[in-house]
Amino acid sequence: MAKKELENAELDIDSAKESLKKENYKWATIQTYYSMFHSARALLYSKGYREKSHICLIEAIRNFYIEKGEIGFWLIETFQKAKTMREEADYYGEFTKENAEDLISKAQEFLVKAKALLSQEKAPGFTLG
Template identity: 25%
Template sequence: MEIINFKEQILARLSQAKETLNDSFILVEQGSFRSSINRSYYAMFYSAQALLYLTESKKSKHTGVIEVFDKYFVKEGVFPKHLSKKLHNAFDVRNFTDYHDMANIDEKKTKDILADANEFVIAIEKYFIDSYSIFL
């Protein structure tokens, strides 16, 4: 596969991930915890989507993207298992807070998810820099 064909798409997803992560930092400082959780998860999701350009996968749904991340990047040892756990946790928490009217999320949990998202985005960005010389 020619990585150059996908460079613009990868850069677009990584840029979207970083912008979304920045939004999450702003939202948590404003006390908008539910929205910060959403943005933290989506920063992780967009980063994981960038990796899909390195595979033959055409998955676009959340569970499909997570499945491909686990299969091709965690199981193969590209990324440590704890990053998969962080992605799965953020997915679950985001689903709960987005779809349950009475969901109550506290500042500590929100900041924990944000820290996980930050670690996840940085790890994927570092992978693209180290392995493909692709960076923002």
């Protein structure tokens, strides 16, 4: 399950980059959030848990990874910010090129970190390559 979530994270970040190229900043923002969501889900699944909501997922990552120092606090702040930006883009039509670019960069960092952690943990069903 963790591997599938990382594959989804990669697909979403690639889609976000394409949307950015097409100047579709709304979808770039939304797709980038979902890339982060799938990266976080992969981490949670590796611990044997499933989330019931987006907020629960954020809190689980905080408890399992940030409080143990495996992920920097900046990451959870960025994930929360991305959630808010996704909602603003989706529900209120509020989005910018700069925010989309910034989120894409941070989502890529999150994905790299998630892959590294899962590789170290030898998560069930996960192999690099």
